[in-house]
Amino acid sequence: MALTPFSVVTEPTPSLRERSRELRVDEVTTPEFQAYLDRLIVTMFEKDGVGIASPQVGQNIRAIVVNMPQGAECFINPEILKKSEQLVDSEEGCLSVPGKYGIVKRHKKVTIRAMNRHGRTMEFEAKQFTAIIFQHEIDHLDGVLFIDKARDIHTTGGKHI
Ligand SMILES: [Zn+2]
DSSP: OOOOOOOOOOTTOGGGGSOOBOOOHHHHTSHHHHHHHHHHHHHHHHTTOSEEEGGGGTOOBSEEEEEETTEEEEEEEEEEEEEOSOEEEEEEEOTTSTTOEEEEEEESEEEEEEEOTTSOEEEEEEEHHHHHHHHHHHHHHTTOOGGGTOEEEESSOSEEO
């Protein structure tokens, strides 16, 4: 049976502005939570996003999906351990902020620590566009939207992160 995508909540929904809570390994490994993650992936692809964070589907938990070069992957409790000094201008949009795009300064490289969907903790470096997606999604988990940081807000362009 095909999984039904979630509906995406949009600004100004108050829950988008909350800090999401950490998940425990035993919560992540349940069949119900695995099905939730699959629906989150389906939602990202259906809405043509390159990443999605749980608060965008109304769940204030620290679980995100990032469309990596090798395909969509889920990350639980992601944290940025290290940021490059070098910044890049990133043109961004967001599924939760329809019709707005803007330029955000992001770190070019970030070192991430997160659990994978099987509850195993990993550390790795993300670069270029993948690094930008992580920074955008982790902001969502802290109640921050790209429009809080963006300049030159416009109405067309950008990728939905
Ligand atoms: Zn977003």
